[in-house]
Every structure is written in structure tokens, then in C-alpha cells.
Amino acid sequence: MDTHTPDAADVSPSEPEEETPWLSAREQRMWRAHLEVAKLLDYQLGRELQPHSLAINDYEILVVLSEAPERRMRMTDLATATLQSKSRLSHQITRMETAGLVLRQECPGDRRGLYAHLTEHGWATMQKVAPDHVRSVRAHFIDRFTPEQLDAMYEALAPVAEHLRGLRGRA
Amino acid sequence: MDTHTPDAADVSPSEPEEETPWLSAREQRMWRAHLEVAKLLDYQLGRELQPHSLAINDYEILVVLSEAPERRMRMTDLATATLQSKSRLSHQITRMETAGLVLRQECPGDRRGLYAHLTEHGWATMQKVAPDHVRSVRAHFIDRFTPEQLDAMYEALAPVAEHLRGLRGRA
Numbered sequence: 368m369d370t371h372t373p374d375a376a377d378v379s380p381s382e383p384e385e386e387t388p389w390l391s392a393r394e395q396r397m398w399r400a401h402l403e404v405a406k407l408l409d410y411q412l413g414r415e416l417q418p419h420s421l422a423i424n425d426y427e428i429l430v431v432l433s434e435a436p437e438r439r440m441r442m443t444d445l446a447t448a449t450l451q452s453k454s455r456l457s458h459q460i461t462r463m464e465t466a467g468l469v470l471r472q473e474c475p476g477d478r479r480g481l482y483a484h485l486t487e488h489g490w491a492t493m494q495k496v497a498p499d500h501v502r503s504v505r506a507h508f509i510d511r512f513t514p515e516q517l518d519a520m521y522e523a524l525a526p527v528a529e530h531l532r533g534l535r536g537r538a
Numbered sequence: 539m540d541t542h543t544p545d546a547a548d549v550s551p552s553e554p555e556e557e558t559p560w561l562s563a564r565e566q567r568m569w570r571a572h573l574e575v576a577k578l579l580d581y582q583l584g585r586e587l588q589p590h591s592l593a594i595n596d597y598e599i600l601v602v603l604s605e606a607p608e609r610r611m612r613m614t615d616l617a618t619a620t621l622q623s624k625s626r627l628s629h630q631i632t633r634m635e636t637a638g639l640v641l642r643q644e645c646p647g648d649r650r651g652l653y654a655h656l657t658e659h660g661w662a663t664m665q666k667v668a669p670d671h672v673r674s675v676r677a678h679f680i681d682r683f684t685p686e687q688l689d690a691m692y693e694a695l696a697p698v699a700e701h702l703r704g705l706r707g708r709a
Binding site for chain 1: 558559560561564565567568569571572574575576577578579580581582621668669672673675676678679680682683685687688689690691692694695696697698699701702703705706
């Protein structure tokens with residue numbers, strides 16, 4: 368992750384002509400703060416879902432499926448929506464199927480598609496967990512910013528998200 | 539991940555007296571932008587490390603070890619530094635050992651400690667990869683903010699990182 372200036376002797380031999388654009392101290396501290404918050408927040412929100420026997424990725428799947436028409440999605444679309452590889456998603460869905468949260472089914476009349484459905488138990492679980500989760504998100508993130516900071520960060524992050532979505536779409 | 543107001547009928551039955559503090563639309567859009575950037579950036583930086591046959595977590599290990607005294611760390615400290623569980627780190631270090639990037643050794647005179655050492659090959663790999671990685675970080679993140687945005691985001695994020703580090707330390 369580190370991107371600061373290394374010793375002068377460390378200049379990459381493969382880039383003799385083009386100087387490496389190392390981050391300045393101000394850029395570096397922001398980059399590290401972003402990485403740390405992203406990682407630690409993920410960890411903390413995951414910890415606070417543990418009493419519900421849910422991993423943070425499981426919760427995300429419940430949310431995405433609950434918002435989909437008929438509370439189901441084609442596995443390939445679900446992988447795209449949750450930014451996971453198909454194989455990793457498949458493992459996760461297997462675990463969640465065992466827990467009774469989702470059901471994998473072929474769609475009649477659509478031979479290409481294997482769908483993940485949210486079960487009634489999955490829906491009920493999400494309803495039960497959501498209030499605790501939003502309290503966690505507030506306590507460890509949202510409520511720690513002023514309204515001005517929230518808006519400024521949104522303005523800064525939204526174009527970056529769009530840029531990255533575009534790259535992902537072309538992948 | 540979703541934390542917006544659900545249908546009125548969705549009020550959690552387990553919290554009949556305390557209203558759930560759902561996120562407002564402004565809070566919600568910032569929360570989603572943060573999640574998306576964190577996840578997509580991780581994905582994109584990982585993709586751009588692939589030509590070097592490194593996962594993003596591998597690169598992080600190389601950086602942390604390269605900054606440690608004698609380029610080595612006790613496995614437990616490395617797990618803390620990289621915010622990973624010991625078992626997950628152990629799997630990762632096994633893979634990296636196979637690739638010749640690190641070496642696991644007991645420390646003479648310290649029977650408690652198993653250490654991960656950066657090998658010469660690991661050090662050389664980091665030196666070779668770092669210039670490309672910093673270009674990726676700039677292209678997809680840092681250079682997309684104005685200096686004012688960088689400073690404002692650092693000011694906003696740093697106290698959150700500190701809060702989360704404190705929670706993690708107590709875990």
C-alpha cells in the first residue's frame with residue numbers, strides 16, 4: 368500500500384527515464400487514512416454483525432436481493448452487483464443456502480440462468496438486523512462527520528466511484 | 539449495506555420503542571459512495587498488480603515487512619498491522635513463502651515467536667512494483683481530488699481512523 372518516497376537508491380531500474388510520481392506527505396496521509404478507515408470499518412461492522420451469525424458480505428447479499436424484483440437475481444448479475452468473482456460468490460451462496468437465507472434455483476424457461484432467491488427467513492433476518500446495522504454505521508462513520516463534511520466527501524467521491532464503475536464495466 | 543428507510547411495515551419488531559435512526563438520503567448517498575470507492579478501488583488496484591503476480595494483500599505484506607526493523611516481524615504483530623486474523627495471515631504467508639517472497643522462521647532465543655522475514659526476492663519485488671502501484675493509486679484515486687479536497691478528507695477521516703483503531707485495539 369505504501370507509496371511514499373523510498374531511499375534515493377530505490378529508484379526502480381526498470382524506469383530509468385520516467386521519474387516515479389511518489390505521493391507527497393499530504394497525499395500519503397490522506398491515502399493511509401482512507402485505507403485504514405475502509406479496512407477497520409469493514410472489520411468493525413463485521414464484528415457487530417457476528418451476534419446475528421452474519422458476515423458483512425452475507426448482509427450485503429441480503430440487501431441486494433431484497434431490493435431486486437421478486438427478491439431474486441441471476442447469479443452472474445449478483446456477482447456484478449456485489450463486485451465478487453463468480454466462484455467466490457458461489458461459495459458464499461452455498462454457505463447462505465445452508466443457513467436457509469437464500470435458495471438457488473434454475474429459472475423455468477431460462478436455461479442460461481441460475482438464480483439466487485431470498486427466502487422468507489432471509490428477508491426476516493435482514494429486517495431484524497438492519498436497525499442494528501444502521502446504528503453501527505452511524506456510530507462508527509456517518510455521525511462522525513458534519514453535514515458539510517458529508518456533502519463535501521460525497522462530491523469528492525461520487526466521480527471517483529463513477530470512474531471506477533466504468534473501468535469495472537469494461538473489465 | 540443498505541440503511542435507508544424501508545417500508546413503514548418494516549419497523550423491526552424487536553425495537554418497538556426505540557425508533558431506528560435510518561440514514562437520510564444525503565447520508566445514504568455518501569455511505570454508498572464510500573463503500574463503492576473502497577471496494578472498486580481495491581478491485582482495480584488488485585487487477586493492476588496481477589501482471590506482477592501479486593495480490594493486493596501480498597503487496598501490503600511486502601510494504602509492512604520492508605518498513606520493519608531487519609525487515610521481519612513476529613507473525614502476531616504482522617496480523618495486527620495488516621488487520622487480518624492469524625489463520626488468514628498464515629495461509630497468505632504460506633502462499634508468499636512458496637513464491638519466495640517471505641520466509642517464516644523461529645527466532646533464536648525467542649521461543650514464543652515465529653517471524654516472517656522479507657527475502658531479497660521479496661524486497662526486490664516491492665522495489666519493482668512500487669512505481670507502478672503509485673501510478674495506479676494516483677490515476678484512480680489521489681489525482682482525482684483537488685488539494686483542498688485531499689486536506690478536507692484527511693481532516694474528516696483521521697479522527698474516524700483513530701476511533702476505529704481504538705476499538706480494534708480493545709478487541
